[in-house]
Amino acid sequence: MREMAPSVMEARLASVLDTESDGIIVIDEQAHILVFNKACERLFGFSAEEMIGRNMAMLFAGEEDVRTHNSRFGCAINADDRRINGVGREVKARHRDGTIIPVELAIGVALTLGGRQFIAVLRDLRPRKESEHRLSELQAELARISRISAIAEMGSAIAHELNQPLTALMLYLQSMKRPDDPSSKAKALTLHAMIEKAHTEAERACSIIRRIRKFVEKRGPEHKLVDLRPLIDDAIELAMAGHRHLTRLIRTDDPELPLMSVDPVQFQQVVVNLVRNALEAVSGSEDAKIHVSTRRDSELLELSVEDNGPGIPLEAIDDLFDAFSTFKGSGLGLGLAISRTIAQNHGGDLKFNPGSGGRGTNFMLTLPLQRKLAGEKSMQP
Amino acid sequence: MSERQRVKGEIFLADDDPALRDALSVTFMLEGFHARSFADGASFLAVARESIPDAILLDVKMPGPSGIDILHELHAHRVVRRACFLILNRYGMDCRGDGI
Ligand SMILES: Nc1ncnc2c1ncn2[C@@H]1O[C@H](COP(=O)(O)OP(=O)(O)O)[C@@H](O)[C@H]1O
Ligand SMILES: [Mg+2]
Numbered sequence: 001m002r003e004m005a006p007s008v009m010e011a012r013l014a015s016v017l018d019t020e021s022d023g024i025i026v027i028d029e030q031a032h033i034l035v036f037n038k039a040c041e042r043l044f045g046f047s048a049e050e051m052i053g054r055n056m057a058m059l060f061a062g063e064e065d066v067r068t069h070n071s072r073f074g075c076a077i078n079a080d081d082r083r084i085n086g087v088g089r090e091v092k093a094r095h096r097d098g099t100i101i102p103v104e105l106a107i108g109v110a111l112t113l114g115g116r117q118f119i120a121v122l123r124d125l126r127p128r129k130e131s132e133h134r135l136s137e138l139q140a141e142l143a144r145i146s147r148i149s150a151i152a153e154m155g156s157a158i159a160h161e162l163n164q165p166l167t168a169l170m171l172y173l174q175s176m177k178r179p180d181d182p183s184s185k186a187k188a189l190t191l192h193a194m195i196e197k198a199h200t201e202a203e204r205a206c207s208i209i210r211r212i213r214k215f216v217e218k219r220g221p222e223h224k225l226v227d228l229r230p231l232i233d234d235a236i237e238l239a240m241a242g243h244r245h246l247t248r249l250i251r252t253d254d255p256e257l258p259l260m261s262v263d264p265v266q267f268q269q270v271v272v273n274l275v276r277n278a279l280e281a282v283s284g285s286e287d288a289k290i291h292v293s294t295r296r297d298s299e300l301l302e303l304s305v306e307d308n309g310p311g312i313p314l315e316a317i318d319d320l321f322d323a324f325s326t327f328k329g330s331g332l333g334l335g336l337a338i339s340r341t342i343a344q345n346h347g348g349d350l351k352f353n354p355g356s357g358g359r360g361t362n363f364m365l366t367l368p369l370q371r372k373l374a375g376e377k378s379m380q381p
Numbered sequence: 382m383s384e385r386q387r388v389k390g391e392i393f394l395a396d397d398d399p400a401l402r403d404a405l406s407v408t409f410m411l412e413g414f415h416a417r418s419f420a421d422g423a424s425f426l427a428v429a430r431e432s433i434p435d436a437i438l439l440d441v442k443m444p445g446p447s448g449i450d451i452l453h454e455l456h457a458h459r460v461v462r463r464a465c466f467l468i469l470n471r472y473g474m475d476c477r478g479d480g481i
Contacts, residue, residue: 164398164400164401165400167401167404168398168400168401168403168404169404171401171404171405171407171408172404172407174408175404175407175408175411178411190407190411194407197400197403197404197407200400201400201404204400244397245397245421245443245444246442246444
């Protein structure tokens with residue numbers, strides 16, 4: 001019986017190793033491979049036969065990985081290292097054909113008669129990455145649909161906005177074509193001035209269209225290190241369509257606003273949503289006012305949109321961020337739901353102060369300040 | 382346009398869009414009218430209560446009193462009888478260019 005026990009154990013172990021869907025590698029203190037299970041064969045494209053006895057470092061990409069593995073598995077192994085005691089971390093594995101595979105690596109230590117052995121468990125992260133990627137693509141698409149619907153809701157206001165410079169342009173052109181006193185010096189001066197003015201108005205019309213086009217353009221999610229101020233100004237310009245001279249917009253910025261890593265259009269989308277909601281809340285009130293401000297502290301940046309409207313209706317507060325919750329005739333009720341998703345995808349949040357009883361609503365978008373991670377590159381637009 | 386010999390009449394116009402205001406003034410001026418423009422309903426009313434122009438052009442939607450409010454107010458002052466009114470709708474004029 002005593003003699004049978006190890007082989008039963010061995011058989012069981014072999015079967016467990018082979019059926020396990022995660023890759024399992026056992027190595028000695030010099031990182032020589034002792035066990036290489038079936039999942040590893042599939043993951044790396046090498047057979048167990050080929051790999052037994054070789055150094056595990058060859059299975060990982062990137063100098064850093066190789067070095068840490070060598071030092072960690074080879075010589076001075078610090079048994080207190082949490083990462084060695086079963087806590088997974090993401091590393092890059094290299095397939096036989098050179099493909100780099102993101103894997104989660106967890107390492108356990110076994111004390112055997114022949115010295116310490118290390119058990120590495122490798123999980124292929126590609127399916128998870130794939131579904132994460134898919135999710136963020138879907139969210140980006142949903143965000144875009146909601147941007148399109150926001151523009152659609154603003155349709156007539158935008159038409160008005162666009163008609164303004166075009167009408168002015170028409171009037172200037174019409175005046176220029178007048179036949180009378182062609183040689184008068186005054187006329188020549190006026191003519192030149194009018195061409196300038198006409199040009200300015202054509203530009204104004206173009207910039208409205210440019211802004212809208214950028215807002216609804218189809219593109220995947222992206223993150224850039226940018227100055228938020230021009231983004232905020234531009235988003236406000238867009239959102240104010242039709243309300244420009246009826247609502248007072250106050251704008252203040254923290255003097256030490258750092259560059260932030262955001263998806264620029266999605267960030268603008270949040271600003272547009274919040275400002276539109278605020279505009280709708282104050283519309284019709286005597287001294288309609290909206291204050292858009294930024295503020296930073298040591299950890300985060302806060303963008304606040306505060307209005308002096310009636311506050312959020314009590315019955316709306318509970319599911320304010322739910323999709324399709326709206327208290328407006330024309331609204332889709334998607335604005336806040338998507339704004340919060342965007343905030344959270346940026347590692348931030350969207351909070352509010354419901355106001356009422358004479359105080360208006362205040363929405364606050366918070367974003368974590370850029371942590372300068374080692375080796376992180378800044379992406380310029 | 383310093384020689385004011387042939388001024389055909391005086392026009393007051395109120396519109397909150399500065400460019401539109403300017404373009405309208407220029408057009409009227411070249412047509413031989415004397416145009417006076419106002420950025421909002423209140424400043425327009427302040428002057429229109431005192432002096433009555435030959436024609437009035439109003440934007441419906443402006444800060445302060447709207448074109449409609451102004452119309453009512455001036456009606457009370459009997460200005461309307463003497464001046465010819467034109468109210469622009471909220472979406473401006475249509476862009477054919479022969480609208481005025
Ligand atoms: N600034 C605000 N003041 C008052 N109520 C607001 C404000 N912002 C949002 N709300 C309420 O939240 C609801 C949901 O907003 P949102 O998700 O943007 O959808 P929608 O604007 O399409 O209704 C609004 O219908 C409104 O009742
Ligand atoms: Mg909304």
